Amino acid sequence: MTRPLLPLKAGAIIFTLLWTAWMMWWGGSFSSASVVILALCGAAVGYLWYRAMRWQFERMGMLPLVRMIPQGLPDPGSCPGRSASSAVRRRAGTRNRERISC
Known part of the structure; x- marks a missing residue:
């Protein structure tokens, strides 16, 4: 990992965990199928959040363009x-x- 992206990657992981936990709590169903589907959706949302934030930070000049x-x-x-x-x-x-x- 490059040093400038380390906080962004950590933030994406935290966002993924919080989003997944919130969706599980909000849905109210804790069946195994629901947990697996929400975990996969949480991973996708976290990755998309990371890509969007990285693009925005590069665009604003807050990250080096690599x-x-x-x-x-x-x-x-x-x-x-x-x-x-x-x-x-x-x-x-x-x-x-x-x-x-x-």
């Missing part, structure tokens, strides 16, 4: 006719944070 890009591609400044911003792509599953181009 783009995940593929490895082994040249510097974007070396491509004529192509801007550096159009060359940056996000690729899940990689840890390389270099800029890319053509």
Whole structure:
């Protein structure tokens, strides 16, 4: 985990637990099917909350903008006719944070 995102991830976990507990209490049914469904829904809600807050905080400049890009591609400044911003792509599953181009 990166340090700037640690409080956001902890907040998402707490939000997930509180939301799930509230939905169980509000629903009043504690059958095993209800608990499993609410746990799955709570995980989805927590993940969506995390993604929305991360997007908003990056947009407001409160988090560093990190783009995940593929490895082994040249510097974007070396491509004529192509801007550096159009060359940056996000690729899940990689840890390389270099800029890319053509």
